[in-house]
Amino acid sequence: MKRCLVLLSGGLDSATCLAIAVNRGFKPYTLSFDYGQRHRIELEKARLLSERYNAEHLVFPLSLSVIGGSALTDFNIDVPDTPLERIGKEGIPVTYVPARNTIFLSIAAGYCEVKGIEDIFIGVNALDYSGYPDCRPEFIETMEKAITLGTGFFDRGKSFHIHTPLIDLKKSEIIKIGMDLGVDYSLTNSCYNPDSEGNPCGRCDSCKLRLKGFMEAGFKDPLKYPEGIEL
Amino acid sequence: MKRCLVLLSGGLDSATCLAIAVNRGFKPYTLSFDYGQRHRIELEKARLLSERYNAEHLVFPLSLSVIGGSALTDFNIDVPDTPLERIGKEGIPVTYVPARNTIFLSIAAGYCEVKGIEDIFIGVNALDYSGYPDCRPEFIETMEKAITLGTGFFDRGKSFHIHTPLIDLKKSEIIKIGMDLGVDYSLTNSCYNPDSEGNPCGRCDSCKLRLKGFMEAGFKDPLKYPEGIEL
Numbered sequence: 001m002k003r004c005l006v007l008l009s010g011g012l013d014s015a016t017c018l019a020i021a022v023n024r025g026f027k028p029y030t031l032s033f034d035y036g037q038r039h040r041i042e043l044e045k046a047r048l049l050s051e052r053y054n055a056e057h058l059v060f061p062l063s064l065s066v067i068g069g070s071a072l073t074d075f076n077i078d079v080p081d082t083p084l085e086r087i088g089k090e091g092i093p094v095t096y097v098p099a100r101n102t103i104f105l106s107i108a109a110g111y112c113e114v115k116g117i118e119d120i121f122i123g124v125n126a127l128d129y130s131g132y133p134d135c136r137p138e139f140i141e142t143m144e145k146a147i148t149l150g151t152g153f154f155d156r157g158k159s160f161h162i163h164t165p166l167i168d169l170k171k172s173e174i175i176k177i178g179m180d181l182g183v184d185y186s187l188t189n190s191c192y193n194p195d196s197e198g199n200p201c202g203r204c205d206s207c208k209l210r211l212k213g214f215m216e217a218g219f220k221d222p223l224k225y226p227e228g229i230e231l
Numbered sequence: 232m233k234r235c236l237v238l239l240s241g242g243l244d245s246a247t248c249l250a251i252a253v254n255r256g257f258k259p260y261t262l263s264f265d266y267g268q269r270h271r272i273e274l275e276k277a278r279l280l281s282e283r284y285n286a287e288h289l290v291f292p293l294s295l296s297v298i299g300g301s302a303l304t305d306f307n308i309d310v311p312d313t314p315l316e317r318i319g320k321e322g323i324p325v326t327y328v329p330a331r332n333t334i335f336l337s338i339a340a341g342y343c344e345v346k347g348i349e350d351i352f353i354g355v356n357a358l359d360y361s362g363y364p365d366c367r368p369e370f371i372e373t374m375e376k377a378i379t380l381g382t383g384f385f386d387r388g389k390s391f392h393i394h395t396p397l398i399d400l401k402k403s404e405i406i407k408i409g410m411d412l413g414v415d416y417s418l419t420n421s422c423y424n425p426d427s428e429g430n431p432c433g434r435c436d437s438c439k440l441r442l443k444g445f446m447e448a449g450f451k452d453p454l455k456y457p458e459g460i461e462l
Binding site for chain 2: 058060061062063064066067068097098099100101102103105106107109110111113114133134136138139142143145146147149150151152154155
């Protein structure tokens with residue numbers, strides 16, 4: 001059985017990605033990054049999801065706060081509630097973590113090389129996250145080539161593959177596929193500002209996107225939202 | 232004055248790279264990785280070198296031992312004394328750290344994006360380290376493109392540049408250039424197995440390469456080697 005590594009944040013997209021990898025016949029390994037993210041609940045969700053899919057789960061500690069520059073890792077930058085709040089004129093959201101997917105994919109590549117795994121699944125999405133430079137297909141293609149050249153894969157006559165099954169999908173389409181594959185979305189978090197019990201706020205950029213997706217897909221989000229949030 | 236980031240390991244090559252960056256008119260920032268390397272003396276050397284060149288020095292903690300797979304980070308793998316000791320038939324040395332430069336360059340890119348720096352100097356060398364996949368020009372070129380696409384540089388109409396001034400040079404040529412630029416090589420370490428005071432063993436792969444380089448360049452290595460080692 002061919003093995004793969006799934007980058008698992010504990011969010012909705014990567015959980016769906018894991019289910020798709022399994023559905024395609026891969027034996028999954030999972031990799032999460034403890035990068036000082038505000039929403040610690042994600043790592044717990046990633047652990048539970050890995051258990052559910054019998055995937056060996058590695059949490060890699062990564063001190064991204066050392067370089068700063070993002071609302072997700074730098075506590076001096078506020079996370080905005082509204083999706084339109086941006087940094088400057090480039091249209092890159094303040095929740096973008098500089099070079100995050102480049103860094104994640106590089107470390108994943110090193111781990112894959114050690115394990116002899118040639119396939120990575122990553123739940124990037126060019127549609128909803130069009131402001132994130134590291135979610136674009138051109139980046140993924142070039143990074144795949146860089147990793148192949150920069151590791152022992154090339155010398156062994158092999159290519160490294162980065163699978164991005166969600167890249168062209170709308171949030172509602174992702175949720176439909178996941179529901180088809182039996183993903184338990186109660187084992188995921190999307191919220192940028194969850195409460196102390198890990199329940200979502202229902203108001204932030206990411207919660208709104210998620211709730212809209214569930215509504216359009218015709219399903220009810222199993223997470224527990226505050227009263228007054230329309231599901 | 233244009234700023235640059237120099238990846239500084241504390242070794243001979245990266246120290247020379249720093250001097251070259253300064254000589255080319257850049258104001259240098261330096262970045263070192265604390266990746267659980269055996270030879271801790273390197274980080275101290277990197278600190279002293281940064282001081283010498285008035286460079287703001289960041290040490291990024293990186294738990295590469297979590298993924299293992301290299302004699303430099305995995306204490307279950309012995310560091311060989313001889314240059315010919317290799318892993319398997321691929322000809323990749325056991326001192327290769329899986330995807331190391333891919334990972335280093337990615338994190339450097341994130342830091343550069345935060346700082347608004349567009350130029351990275353890295354002391355990779357394709358000649359002496361021809362067995363290291365991540366020291367080859369094709370890798371560097373593709374990685375440069377991946378970083379440009381995967382960060383905000385592209386959106387800002389800018390390109391990211393990875394400078395590799397040493398890539399085609401022999402060790403002796405690197406040393407000649409460094410001596411010309413006044414590099415204090417006592418502030419560097421190359422040894423894989425330094426003693427408790429940080430002095431080199433003179434016998435390992437890396438020491439031999441360094442000593443041969445100094446001899447061919449016609450200079451004496453200022454480091455203190457054990458008695459009986461030919462300088």
